[in-house]
Amino acid sequence: xxxxxxxxxxxxxxxxxxxxxxxxxxxxxxxxxxxxxxxxxxxxxxxxxxxxxxxxxxxxxxxxxxxxxxxxxxxxxxxxxxxxxxxxxxxxxxxxxxxxxxxxxxxxxxxxxxxxxxxxxxxxxxxxxxxxxxxxxxxxxxxxxxxxxxxxxxxxxxxxxxxxxxxxxxxxxxxxxxxxxxxxxxxxxxxxxxxxxxxxxxxxxxxxxxxxxxxxxxxxxxxxxxxxxxxxxxxxxxxxxxxxxxxxxxxxxxxxxxxxxxxxxxxxxxxxxxxxxxxxxxxxxxxxxxxxxxxxxxxxxxxxxxxxxxxxxxxxxxxxxxxxxxxxxxxxxxxxxxxxxxxxxxxxxxxxxxxxxxxxxxxxxxxxxxxxxxxxxxxxxxxxxxxxxxxxxxxxxxxxxxxxxxxxxxxxxxxxxxxxxxxxxxxxxxxxxxxxxxxxxxxxxxxxxxxxxxxxxxxxxxxxxxxxxxxxxxxxxxxxxxxxxxxxxxxxxxxxxxxxxxxxxxxxxxxxxxxxxxxxxxxxxx
Amino acid sequence: xxxxxxxxxxxxxxxxxxxxxxxxxxxxxxxxxxxxxxxxxxxxxxxxxxxxxxxxxxxxxxxxxxxxxxxxxxxxxxxxxxxxxxxxxxxxxxxxxxxxxxxxxxxxxxxxxxxxxxxxxxxxxxxx
Numbered sequence: 001x002x003x004x005x006x007x008x009x010x011x012x013x014x015x016x017x018x019x020x021x022x023x024x025x026x027x028x029x030x031x032x033x034x035x036x037x038x039x040x041x042x043x044x045x046x047x048x049x050x051x052x053x054x055x056x057x058x059x060x061x062x063x064x065x066x067x068x069x070x071x072x073x074x075x076x077x078x079x080x081x082x083x084x085x086x087x088x089x090x091x092x093x094x095x096x097x098x099x100x101x102x103x104x105x106x107x108x109x110x111x112x113x114x115x116x117x118x119x120x121x122x123x124x125x126x127x128x129x130x131x132x133x134x135x136x137x138x139x140x141x142x143x144x145x146x147x148x149x150x151x152x153x154x155x156x157x158x159x160x161x162x163x164x165x166x167x168x169x170x171x172x173x174x175x176x177x178x179x180x181x182x183x184x185x186x187x188x189x190x191x192x193x194x195x196x197x198x199x200x201x202x203x204x205x206x207x208x209x210x211x212x213x214x215x216x217x218x219x220x221x222x223x224x225x226x227x228x229x230x231x232x233x234x235x236x237x238x239x240x241x242x243x244x245x246x247x248x249x250x251x252x253x254x255x256x257x258x259x260x261x262x263x264x265x266x267x268x269x270x271x272x273x274x275x276x277x278x279x280x281x282x283x284x285x286x287x288x289x290x291x292x293x294x295x296x297x298x299x300x301x302x303x304x305x306x307x308x309x310x311x312x313x314x315x316x317x318x319x320x321x322x323x324x325x326x327x328x329x330x331x332x333x334x335x336x337x338x339x340x341x342x343x344x345x346x347x348x349x350x351x352x353x354x355x356x357x358x359x360x361x362x363x364x365x366x367x368x369x370x371x372x373x374x375x376x377x378x379x380x381x382x383x384x385x386x387x388x389x390x391x392x393x394x395x396x397x398x399x400x401x402x403x404x405x406x407x408x409x410x411x412x413x414x415x416x417x418x419x420x421x422x423x424x425x426x427x428x429x430x431x432x433x434x435x436x437x438x439x440x441x442x443x444x445x446x447x448x449x450x451x452x453x454x455x456x457x458x459x460x461x462x463x464x465x466x467x468x469x470x471x472x473x474x475x476x477x478x479x480x481x482x483x484x485x486x487x488x489x490x491x492x493x494x495x496x497x498x499x500x501x502x503x504x505x506x507x508x509x510x511x512x513x514x515x516x517x518x519x520x521x522x523x524x525x526x
Numbered sequence: 527x528x529x530x531x532x533x534x535x536x537x538x539x540x541x542x543x544x545x546x547x548x549x550x551x552x553x554x555x556x557x558x559x560x561x562x563x564x565x566x567x568x569x570x571x572x573x574x575x576x577x578x579x580x581x582x583x584x585x586x587x588x589x590x591x592x593x594x595x596x597x598x599x600x601x602x603x604x605x606x607x608x609x610x611x612x613x614x615x616x617x618x619x620x621x622x623x624x625x626x627x628x629x630x631x632x633x634x635x636x637x638x639x640x641x642x643x644x645x646x647x648x649x650x651x652x653x654x
């Protein structure tokens with residue numbers, strides 16, 4: 001299998017879906033079409049994952065057979081293959097969930113088009129080996145997610161959130177585009193392997209010398225890229241759009257936005273910091289301090305804001321800010337443990353946070369309100385959803401046999417290597433978050449409906465009754481089992497998946513050599 | 527003189543960029559926000575084109591023609607890559623503009639205004 005096919009599958013299916021939706025009015029046909037697309041993508045990603053883990057060096061694909069510094073390169077190492085697999089499986093589950101969740105909405109083919117477009121963008125950004133292509137893929141992710149956030153157009157809040165997200169996201173990606181300018185002006189190339197080769201002084205075919213000393217250009221590049229990542233991954237000064245945008249989206253979309261879309265900029269930053277330009281000297285200390293301070297601020301901000309929320313999805317959204325803060329802190333250590341912890345945390349957080357949003361979405365779908373004080377007592381009539389909600393919260397708080405505990409512990413280990421105070425940040429914020437989740441759970445399970453609200457369920461005396469959709473229940477049970485299973489298998493998975501991924505991501509020599517060898521072969525054969 | 531002009535253009539473009547970012551942050555009118563975003567984007571695009579420019583005379587477009595020698599072409603033609611990148615960015619920017627403008631129109635239909643400050647008051651009223 002050529003690895004170039006993986007991002008093409010969802011793109012091709014997305015391209016023809018509006019046309020199909022124009023002629024075919026049946027909802028079932030469109031759902032089946034989208035499911036086929038995501039099953040094929042998941043299968044291709046699984047193949048890609050097996051290939052990446054069985055090959056010694058990164059997999060390379062030249063788009064249009066143009067060799068490395070000239071054309072666009074796709075380069076997949078174990079780090080990206082692992083996240084691609086997580087992403088495509090989550091997309092498959094979200095599509096199944098959407099069959100139940102979106103049953104009352106019209107224009108469903110546009111929804112699935114945007115969802116497949118989002119999948120293309122995420123997989124493309126993870127697989128690409130070209131700095132400019134990352135910008136293009138960010139815009140693809142952006143366009144798809146801005147349209148999905150505002151998909152329910154009659155909701156004024158959703159439209160406002162989508163506009164806010166759109167304008168700030170477009171500005172952030174523009175800043176990254178400017179960063180590309182500085183890199184191109186000083187290195188004369190935008191291929192990641194070529195950039196890394198020049199930075200480390202390794203020869204590379206068909207390329208120019210750097211123009212002067214690249215230190216200043218690198219400093220500006222990192223400043224602009226980190227400012228983009230801070231906005232796109234919703235860390236402290238750039239977080240303000242997330243608590244509006246993620247809750248306003250339909251729940252399966254919130255799950256994907258919170259689990260994956262905020263993780264992609266973190267992955268890109270990790271790729272730059274660990275593979276392409278591992279910073280040395282003065283700049284290393286500055287970048288490390290910036291990432292640690294911003295990450296700790298987001299963790300504190302996210303966890304304290306969780307305490308005062310009444311909207312169940314807003315609560316989960318603030319938890320996302322806290323977790324991206326952890327990932328930032330993990331990256332900021334600039335050590336092998338840090339990268340390994342962040343890799344594993346991206347996977348675990350994506351799974352657990354998606355499950356939490358899907359469970360919250362199931363409650364909202366059944367009760368028609370987002371305020372968990374109003375849906376008090378609903379948990380008893382929805383056992384699967386409550387089970388999923390409890391498993392996801394316990395995992396995110398960090399209760400031992402569940403998956404996010406292990407990655408949080410790894411991040412803690414990495415931080416304690418630097419300073420004990422940083423480790424304490426993780427413990428305090430987790431405790432605060434645990435209290436916030438506990439409060440929500442108490443309401444959902446046994447709370448009494450508050451006085452003074454009678455528009456939702458006056459007909460019932462013992463609180464609202466939830467009806468669970470079979471598709472949604474199935475997805476949540478599968479994911480809850482995965483959360484528990486990954487948690488129990490964690491010691492093995494860390495050895496087999498996370499450590500090889502981080503080792504290969506830090507090995508810049510093989511990252512460059514894989515591209516160079518193939519490029520030289522193509523050039524030699526004419 | 528030419529270096530003065532270069533510095534002048536660069537400073538102007540950076541001023542435009544910062545003006546655009548300031549405008550996106552402070553204007554409350556959604557349409558003005560979109561316009562300011564475009565100003566920032568265009569400043570970045572022009573900076574990009576400036577990177578590929580050659581400070582020589584006469585400067586050629588990056589299209590090889592028979593009447594100039596190849597060496598002369600290499601020395602005096604501008605770099606085509608930034609132009610290609612800017613072309614991509616302009617197309618993406620247009621798509622983004624359409625999407626944001628659609629939201630602004632939808633906003634106007636729902637609330638009868640395109641001012642974010644008015645809308646914030648409406649929202650606060652809804653919550654009570």
